[in-house]
Amino acid sequence: xxxxxxxxxxxxxxxxxxxxxxxxxxxxxxxxxxxxxxxxxxxxxxxxxxxxxxxxxxxxxxxxxxxxxxxxxxxxxxxxxxxxxxxxxxxxxxxxxxxxxxxxxxxxxxxxx
Amino acid sequence: xxxxxxxxxxxxxxxxxxxxxxxxxxxxxxxxxxxxxxxxxxxxxxxxxxxxxxxxxxxxxxxxxxxxxxxxxxxxxxxxxxxxxxxxxxxxxxxxxxxxxxxxxxxxxxxxxxxxxxxxxxxxxxxxxxxxxxxxxxxxxxxxxxxxxxxxxxxxxxxxxxxxxxxx
Numbered sequence: 001x002x003x004x005x006x007x008x009x010x011x012x013x014x015x016x017x018x019x020x021x022x023x024x025x026x027x028x029x030x031x032x033x034x035x036x037x038x039x040x041x042x043x044x045x046x047x048x049x050x051x052x053x054x055x056x057x058x059x060x061x062x063x064x065x066x067x068x069x070x071x072x073x074x075x076x077x078x079x080x081x082x083x084x085x086x087x088x089x090x091x092x093x094x095x096x097x098x099x100x101x102x103x104x105x106x107x108x109x110x111x112x113x
Numbered sequence: 114x115x116x117x118x119x120x121x122x123x124x125x126x127x128x129x130x131x132x133x134x135x136x137x138x139x140x141x142x143x144x145x146x147x148x149x150x151x152x153x154x155x156x157x158x159x160x161x162x163x164x165x166x167x168x169x170x171x172x173x174x175x176x177x178x179x180x181x182x183x184x185x186x187x188x189x190x191x192x193x194x195x196x197x198x199x200x201x202x203x204x205x206x207x208x209x210x211x212x213x214x215x216x217x218x219x220x221x222x223x224x225x226x227x228x229x230x231x232x233x234x235x236x237x238x239x240x241x242x243x244x245x246x247x248x249x250x251x252x253x254x255x256x257x258x259x260x261x262x263x264x265x266x267x268x269x270x271x272x273x274x275x276x277x278x279x280x281x
Contacts (some may be wrong), residue, residue, distance in 0.1 A: 027162070
């Protein structure tokens with residue numbers, strides 16, 4: 001039986017797309033920078049089993065990403081928050097990897113919403 | 114997980130403040146951009162991105178927006194200034210939204226002041242969270258993600274009408 005490699009979360013051929021309100025465009029560079037900082041904060045916290053920090057940061061990310069128009073990030077942040085409540089380090093690491101990949105690859109389409 | 118019936122992101126009134134001026138106002142059928150009403154709003158949120166987004170939402174309106182990065186700063190500002198409405202995040206460092214609202218309500222009672230409407234902005238619509246909001250003295254509850262139209266509709270519905278506007 002042949003092993004089937006698991007697909008990367010966001011294949012290079014099909015980068016994730018976020019449809020964002022055009023009026024938000026000036027705010028997006030800071031938004032993206034802050035989310036990357038939060039991923040770094042959570043990655044550091046999971047090393048120290050600091051699940052409370054991860055829960056709080058993920059909770060904030062869940063709210064702000066939805067407001068800015070990144071539902072995939074909202075879903076991932078919700079999973080992170082839940083994993084932090086369960087003190088599930090493996091799940092947290094998986095979600096952080098997926099989120100970092102998402103932030104690197106996401107294509108932002110500005111639309112008049 | 115239990116969800117409240119108002120997870121459709123519409124502002125949900127909490128009936129804790131029966132005496133609020135806003136309680137006597139009928140809900141508008143549609144949103145009309147304000148052209149003359151100057152409502153002073155205090156936005157309390159520890160996340161800069163949320164503050165910037167709501168500031169952007171207010172552009173083109175006549176609302177006056179002040180900000181605070183946590184509940185303790187909000188309590189100080191409420192005690193020193195006059196606001197017609199507070200938009201309050203829940204999870205914040207130093208002092209969270211529940212503690213801040215409890216402190217504001219206690220101070221208002223002590224001073225014999227009319228309660229300032231406080232809308233909770235939360236990322237959770239769980240029944241227990243809404244019940245905690247009610248117990249703390251929030252006027253209404255709005256679930257994140259916050260949409261511009263929903264927020265701008267909620268503001269005139271819940272804000273204390275400034276004295277000048279009452280006379281018109």
